Amino acid sequence: MDSIDAFRDLLMSLADVYAQEDREGARVLVDVYRAAAQDTAPTPSPPYQPMNAAILASTETAKTAAAKAARAAHSVLPWARTGKLDEQITKEVSDVFSVAILVGPGALIHNETVMGGLFVQRSGALYPAHAHAAEETYAMIAGTAEWQKDFGEWEEHKAGELIHHPTNIPHATRTRSMPIMAAWRWSGDIRPSTYRMCEAPESQSI
Numbered sequence: 001m002d003s004i005d006a007f008r009d010l011l012m013s014l015a016d017v018y019a020q021e022d023r024e025g026a027r028v029l030v031d032v033y034r035a036a037a038q039d040t041a042p043t044p045s046p047p048y049q050p051m052n053a054a055i056l057a058s059t060e061t062a063k064t065a066a067a068k069a070a071r072a073a074h075s076v077l078p079w080a081r082t083g084k085l086d087e088q089i090t091k092e093v094s095d096v097f098s099v100a101i102l103v104g105p106g107a108l109i110h111n112e113t114v115m116g117g118l119f120v121q122r123s124g125a126l127y128p129a130h131a132h133a134a135e136e137t138y139a140m141i142a143g144t145a146e147w148q149k150d151f152g153e154w155e156e157h158k159a160g161e162l163i164h165h166p167t168n169i170p171h172a173t174r175t176r177s178m179p180i181m182a183a184w185r186w187s188g189d190i191r192p193s194t195y196r197m198c199e200a201p202e203s204q205s206i
Ligand SMILES: [Fe+2]
Pocket: 131, 132, 136, 165, 171
């Protein structure tokens, strides 16, 4: 399979992933992915060197269709430090992950109302609590990680599971011995300028 076919398979797989979610923002993204799968022709994208090994390792034994397709389409995915959030996220925080934006304003698949893409977090790492105005749903597609909302209990989620973050709720992710790959989507107020890191309340720690 060539990388363009793999990329189109990836878009259809991501549509199937979000077709499980009964929310308007998910329905819009599903339609965007399915339409784009018909005619989007990505061009080769240089590897994001700081995370390339983790990106490849995250899908090495992947079982989901989306992760297999992401691996096959690796050479055309726009993996980057943060995508749209380079100003809001310090390098210290972004050193643990990489983002590939597929849908959004000015993205490969241009859309003004929703965003969507892929996320990889390296093994043994914490992505500390942060929040943003956009409503967000992650979909684990490879590996297992722990997710925390509003400084509550850490909950384990594995490939195939969805994690929803309502607008402005603090959320964090930590990995263990393996990197993870997840799909993500944003809807509602998708302005990157609303993104911020969050401090734990005095009585709690993460
Ligand atoms: Fe988020």
